Amino acid sequence: MEVECCEILVVDDHPIVLEGIKKIASALEGVKCDGIMEVEQLEHYFSVRSPYNMYILDLEFPQADGFSVLRMLRDKAPDSRILIYTMHEEPWMLAKLIDADIDGLVSKNADLSELQKAISALRSGETYFNEMFLDMIRHGKEFYICTENKGPNLSSREKEILAYIVKGFNNKQISELIYLSENTIKTYRKRLMIKIGAKNAADLKPLTTVITEEAGVTEKVRPCLLKEVK
Numbered sequence: 001m002e003v004e005c006c007e008i009l010v011v012d013d014h015p016i017v018l019e020g021i022k023k024i025a026s027a028l029e030g031v032k033c034d035g036i037m038e039v040e041q042l043e044h045y046f047s048v049r050s051p052y053n054m055y056i057l058d059l060e061f062p063q064a065d066g067f068s069v070l071r072m073l074r075d076k077a078p079d080s081r082i083l084i085y086t087m088h089e090e091p092w093m094l095a096k097l098i099d100a101d102i103d104g105l106v107s108k109n110a111d112l113s114e115l116q117k118a119i120s121a122l123r124s125g126e127t128y129f130n131e132m133f134l135d136m137i138r139h140g141k142e143f144y145i146c147t148e149n150k151g152p153n154l155s156s157r158e159k160e161i162l163a164y165i166v167k168g169f170n171n172k173q174i175s176e177l178i179y180l181s182e183n184t185i186k187t188y189r190k191r192l193m194i195k196i197g198a199k200n201a202a203d204l205k206p207l208t209t210v211i212t213e214e215a216g217v218t219e220k221v222r223p224c225l226l227k228e229v230k
Contacts (some may be wrong), residue, residue, distance in 0.1 A: 001140070004030060005030050005031075005032060005052050006028075006030055006032070006053045006054060006123050007029050007032050007033075007034075007052045007054070008025050008031060008032070008033045008034070008043075008052060008054045008055070008056060008119070009033075009035070009036065009045065009052040009055050009056070009058075010022055010025070010033060010034070010035040010040070010051065010056045011035075011036055011037075011038070011042055011055060011056070011057045011058065011069070012035070012037065012056075012057075012058040012059065012085070013038070013060075013061050013062060014058075015035045015037065016036075017057060017108070018035045018037060019035070020112075021033075021035070021056055021060050021085065021115065022034075022035045022039050022185055023049055023058070023194075024112060024115050024116055024119075025115075025119055027116070027117065028119060028120065028146055029061060031119070034052075038061075039061055039063070039064040039069055041183075042069070042072070042149060043044070043072075046076050046077075050078070051076065051077035051080045052077070053080060053081065053123075054081040054082070054083065054119070054122055054123070055073055055077070055080055055081070055082050055083070056084075056085055056119075057069060057070070057082060057083070057084055057085070058084075058085060059084060059086045059088060059093075060085060060086075060087075066084075066086075067096070068205060070100045070101075070102070071083065071100075072078075074101060078131075081103045081104070081122040081123075082099060082101075082102050082103050082104070083102070083103060083104040083106065083118055083119065083128070084104070084105045084106070085106050085108060085115065085151055086105070086107065086108060087107070087108045087109070088104075088110070089107055089132065089133075090178055091136055094133055094137070098176070098191060101190065101191075102126075103122050103185045103190065104118045104121065104122050104127055104128040104129065105128075105129045105130070105133050106118045106128070106129075106130045107130055107132060107133070108134070110130045112132045115222070116132070116225075126196060127190060127193055129194070130140045131138050137194060154192070154195065157188070158191070158192055159194075160178065160187065161174060161178070161188045161192065162192050164177065164178075165189065165192070171185040171189065
């Protein structure tokens with residue numbers, strides 16, 4: 001069966017890293033990978049062609065802030081997948097990246113095989129965080145604290161959207177029910193998958209008991225995956 005083509009653009013200002021990522025990505029079947037070193041080139045690409053399927057992005061550039069680049073990508077390529085490949089491993093940075101609506105995160109200190117796994121996961125519509133970042137999410141007090149009898153610490157809006165997801169509603173249906181844009185629902189869905197520890201939407205289905213009473217929608221959610229750090 002023919003593998004669907006995936007076009008990837010790598011944005012990294014270190015030439016050795018850039019070429020290394022391109023080589024790793026291009027080794028995957030059906031991947032066509034380009035690379036640029038300057039953010040200004042990224043703006044040029046948007047003016048001359050349609051968005052890539054995936055962007056692999058560093059966070060530090062000589063004359064640009066990585067988060068401003070992220071915002072530009074989300075604005076100009078809302079349907080593209082974004083994978084961050086970075087030296088930053090600080091918990092506060094992880095929290096900011098989750099809020100920035102990324103699809104995957106791999107440390108440059110991780111094994112190179114993690115990068116291939118991340119690219120493959122994002123191509124399949126999943127999220128991917130290498131194990132070190134997942135450990136931070138599961139056990140970091142600054143993230144999602146819960147007790148034995150409760151699920152992850154979700155906002156009222158997150159509980160509401162989770163309840164609809166569990167009932168089988170798609171993004172468009174949820175957006176019409178609660179008067180938010182479809183892209184906003186998509187962002188909430190991704191954050192829920194990260195908080196609950198789900199790799200894909202199917203992992204949100206096998207759920208056990210926590211009631212989303214605050215949302216006014218009774219539904220079951222997964223058992224607590226995150227433990228409070230004393």
